[in-house]
Amino acid sequence: MSEVKKVRIATCSLAGCFGCHMSLLDIDERLFDLLEVVEFNRTPLTDIKHCSPCDVGIIEGGVCNAENVHVLKEFRKNCKVLVAMGACAITGGLPAMRNNIDLWDCFQEVYRYEGGLEGGQIPNDPELPLPFDKVHPIYEVVKVDYFLPGCPPSGDAIWKFLTDLLAGREPKLDYEQLHYD
């Protein structure tokens, strides 16, 4: 029996909290239906570190440092369709709350003045990615084809979105599935 060619999906979390990925797991047993028709490439679920050519790339989180940009560009280069999933990828989200606070002040607060820290230092290992002074949504860096809002989008919203997309329909959320919080 010849195997049906599966749709190849890659996912990642940039400046996000992995809440959207948790919500993806919230589709529960429908994951088995999903795995009938898709295979996962680079994603935290497979632990594959780099993207191969894929049909769909799903990005959680905004762009807060140089590494985020490299990963995002790798996804854009390899994925036919790129999806921004969740408030952070679409607006910057909670990480963007630091956008009007000076980055140095932010670091001082987190690594030096925060209660319970004794002799804390601001990390400066050259391997650490360079942080940006502002967090940006991913569509300000690369072209994004679809947006799936929510913080996080519910499992049902993700399922509706994916089933529409996989069926070749324009993804359309029901009223109660569309929310920004």
Add this chain to the structure above:
Amino acid sequence: MSKTITIDGTKISFTEGQTIMDAALAAKVYIPHLCHNPEFKPHGSCKLCTVNVNGRAVSACTMPASDGMEVENKTETLDNERRAIVQMLFVEGNHLCPTCEKSGNCQLQAVAYCLGMMTPHYNHFYPPREIDASHPDVFLDRNRCILCELCVRASRDVDGKNVFGLSGRGIGSRLVVNSASGRLGDSTFAVTDRAAKVCPTGAILIKRQGFSVPIGSRIYDHKPICQVETEGKSGGEHE
């Protein structure tokens, strides 16, 4: 014979002196709006209620109805323009819905849902905006202010206090407070003022009430604003 206007093919009657918006609200026809609240003098600034009248774009909230007017309201072109306006409002402020206690009860968010806004689309300004927690009962967060002047009108016309005003131009436009220090806590503002309850977004919040209504029970959780507004609820009242 009563006088009538036609909105998207439906005839509705009006009385002399009513605007297109007044007539539409009375007939339970939804025209998207943010700066309009029937309780106050129309402002005509948000432009969401822009409709086509005999081929010309006008603000429904300020345009007097006249007999035989043909009004186009729910068209794809107008809704596309309205969505673009809402997107611009989102990127010109700092509207981070997950962090805002007005979420679910916010008219800006609700109108965006209604217009199917999936992304703010434009590049974010992330403008620096001042917050003011000096008042014992009310919190002022300019990050979420859309400059609709509803609080300005309420404080001036209903409360008789003139606590609020707008200052500056362009991206520097901001809500200012009428007190020597510019702080809300040093003004005559009181939590019982009408102006404390008219903000369509989360810019003016009454303290110690945040998240008192759980997700699922908020105004726009199940019903779109077009339905809420045409079920007899007055715009802007969110208690």
